[in-house]
Amino acid sequence: FHPVPAESAIAEPRAPLAGRYRFLRGVSRRSWLAWDERSDHRVLVTLVSPEEAERLRKARLLEETHLARVLDTQESVPPAELPGGCDVDRAAAVTELAHGRSLATIVQEDGPLTPARAVAWTLRMARSLTALHAAGCCHTAISPAAVVERAVGRPVSPVLTWLRALPYGPALSPEVLQGQEPTPADDVWSLCVTLYFAVTGEYPFTGDGSTELLAATRTPPTPIAELGVKEPALQQLFDVAFSSDANRRFRS
Numbered sequence: 001f002h003p004v005p006a007e008s009a010i011a012e013p014r015a016p017l018a019g020r021y022r023f024l025r026g027v028s029r030r031s032w033l034a035w036d037e038r039s040d041h042r043v044l045v046t047l048v049s050p051e052e053a054e055r056l057r058k059a060r061l062l063e064e065t066h067l068a069r070v071l072d073t074q075e076s077v078p079p080a081e082l083p084g085g086c087d088v089d090r091a092a093a094v095t096e097l098a099h100g101r102s103l104a105t106i107v108q109e110d111g112p113l114t115p116a117r118a119v120a121w122t123l124r125m126a127r128s129l130t131a132l133h134a135a136g137c138c139h140t141a142i143s144p145a146a147v148v149e150r151a152v153g154r155p156v157s158p159v160l161t162w163l164r165a166l167p168y169g170p171a172l173s174p175e176v177l178q179g180q181e182p183t184p185a186d187d188v189w190s191l192c193v194t195l196y197f198a199v200t201g202e203y204p205f206t207g208d209g210s211t212e213l214l215a216a217t218r219t220p221p222t223p224i225a226e227l228g229v230k231e232p233a234l235q236q237l238f239d240v241a242f243s244s245d246a247n248r249r250f251r252s
Contacts, residue, residue: 015100017081018074021045021094031163034084034096036071044097045072046163047082050075053091056162064128065154069096070162095162100148102165103158103194104237107144107201115231118198121147121158122191128160129191133184133252140182142167144197148180169210170203174217175246177210185251192241199234200227204242218244 016022019042031046046055059070060063078110082090103121105115113121125147132139134137145165149157169177173189176182204221207213221242224235243249 004135009194015081017077017092017094018023018072021072023083026083034094038123039185042097044095045162046095047090047092048093048163053093054094055137055140056093058135059132059162062131064131065156066124066159067128067132068151068159071095084213087091093163093173098148098151098154098159098164100151100157100159102145103117103149104144105145105211106149107197110231112201113175113198115199115229115234118195119234121198122195124156125143125191126159127161129187130252131185138182138184139187139190140176141165141167142187142194143168144194169213170206172213174214176245177214177217185246185249188252189241192238195234196221196224196238199231199240200224204238217242 014036020037021038022043023034023045024035026042027033029222030048031044032046036043041046048123053073053075056070057073059067060073063069063101070097072091074094077090077092101109103113112118125142129139139160139162140243141163142160144164145168146161147158148161149159151159167176171190173186176186193204196202202221202222203214205213207216221238224231224238233234240248241250
């Protein structure tokens with residue numbers, strides 16, 4: 001799968017995608033801002049693999065306060081309905097466009113969140129993830145870049161977005177780094193990485209490439225007290241969440 005350049009979005013397709021989604025401009029190498037002519041709302045259209053489209057289809061019926069909605073999936077999109085430069089059939093997903101600063105941007109601009117705020121955000125997302133997992137679907141791309149605050153139409157922060165950010169190495173579990181299929185437990189790992197980042201401003205594990213990251217996960221991360229966060233209960237949570245023994249970690 002090779003995504004097309006975002007600038008190709010300036011070439012207007014001959015017909016709206018699925019007869020309703022009209023492309024406006026490129027957002028990333030595989031995503032476009034589009035206008036839904038039926039609902040009169042802006043949406044995000046993203047080219048995905050057939051396997052990813054099938055996974056996202058399981059989330060279509062979910063209406064969760066802290067999880068962006070999957071609005072539509074297309075198994076095979078004719079090239080005539082894609083921006084110029086897309087000359088082969090692709091699967092596509094249409095998701096809610098959740099505006100707002102990402103957690104990554106918030107921490108970069110304002111510093112880490114208070115522990116109370118970070119935990120509140122995490123618990124809200126965890127409840128939505130519970131519903132997602134019950135529907136037989138994993139998110140697979142939870143990271144600080146995928147979490148936004150004050151999304152339009154959402155009264156309470158945060159919102160965990162779909163396809164706004166690609167899976168990010170430092171947020172992935174050891175099992176995913178080894179190439180295993182993602183499970184709900186891997187989403188939990190990524191959520192705990194996001195919490196650690198939210199309160200410290202740092203990732204618990206770093207490295208260049210999957211091999212270094214995988215090696216880093218075999219050693220406990222820096223205790224949060226050494227990073228200025230005096231919260232023993234949170235440290236106990238991270239001790240379990242990032243255990244080198246997968247059987248000791250939180251599974252859901």
